[in-house]
Amino acid sequence: MTTTRGALLNQKGGVAKTTTTLHLGGALAAAGRRTLLVDLDPQANLTKFMGLQPHDHVNGPTLPQAMLNHPNDRDYALSLVRKHSENLYAIPASFDMFTLPRDLHASRSNEDRLTWVLEHLDELFDHVLVDCRPGLDIDTDNVLHWAQSVLVPVELDTSSIDALKLLIAQVRTLADETRRTPPTYRGIIINRIPKGGLTLLDRQVRQAFHDLPIPVVGEVRMRDSLVRAKEKGQTIQQYDPSGDAAAMYHSMAVKAGFLEATP
Template sequence: MKIWTVANQKGGVGKTTTTVSLGGILAKQGKRVLLIDTDPHASLTYYFGIDSEELEVSVYDIFARGTAMESEEILQALCPSTIENLDILPATMAIATLDRSMGNRNGMGLILKKTLAKINEHYDYAILDCPPVLGVLMVNALAASERVLIPVQTEFLALKGLDRMMRTMELMQSSQAKQYNYTIVPTMYDKRTKASLEAYKTLLANYEGFVWPGVIPVDTKFRDASLAQQAPIEYCPKSRGVFAYKALLEYLMKGS
């Protein structure tokens, strides 16, 4: 199973859209895909119409029980999506308490990695949607991942969030002796605006070799797809945004 983490220490840059879009396309290609929500806001969970507060088991239980959950219990906690081969491990607001209640517990940073190892044979891909803050949830998602995707809205303030994200990965690389394979994904690109053009040029100049050479354009179909609680590949398969994510996926698979 390949494990990708979608992360940035700024909200509203397209993390959940990227997770859902790539996961949906992979599933439509016949891959077995698991999307994991590690954000207390549960945007990924609600995207698919899952009311996580009514669930008996969620990603919170995986952290609360540590590595005690067996593979069958983990699989029972997953929710199917409307796309064949695409499942969701939902989040609840309770995971917002993890840093306070369990953050100092030994081994907490590797819970997700060890959990995913138990269901490795059931999926081809796992994609983790991260919260925009550094804590035990982001640490787990980064520790488990083989590739980090960093969506960056093509505007000035989002570049500041990218700076914070890069410093976080540098710190974790030092502490874990792990080199992250990461790709910066320019999102919400609007070629009509100077702000997008300048931000994109800055990304290419400052992070040469780590920026996907394409862009994810502004596409109102994404908003419509989330309203319909469907992955973009299902709701608007011929939209320009979906074509862009297909190009991104092709790029990532060549480098994987």
């Protein structure tokens, strides 16, 4: 099986990019797939949600150091990987991700650096997912160079529709500028659907997402279990394997084409 390279992308913050990365990764690992999650946000939320320590940017190794100084070094790439649990691995964030865009702007050949590092890991993993920070800078352009597919977590509000349209336009502009084919959008994931019923506006926004030419592959309701899982450094599949939240992420993995549907 070839490795799938997926990016969880939205320049808007707080739309559950990190939550989706963790539990979608958890669904893949629970299905027996070797899965690597890469935290590319200096806030290190994914690293913390997984109960891991951020990498030490003074002593290294860190992903930015690999991208800037050791891009073709397989052993350096391997030294970044930490094991979380069976089938689930991570490359933790580090503080130098904060200056990564500036450092990349200062170096030559700067949009394929992430690919030069992560491609060494393809042979070890069935799926690699990158959790991006909010914003679209040269580090995100590196993600778009590496990824074959993009998943866009959104929230049920009108500003999320505008943000998604802007994202699609920006990604296309970046691809045109570098003469690349734009990545495939595997799907939209609507997050934090209120526990009570949807208001009329909620239903209109939900319909607007369904009307876009990108499939909606997940609709995740508000669940306290998701908050408690991250506080314990666990995936929802570990924290509450028989709950409906674990089932939502499994179904997302199937709809996004990462897993076969089980009969």
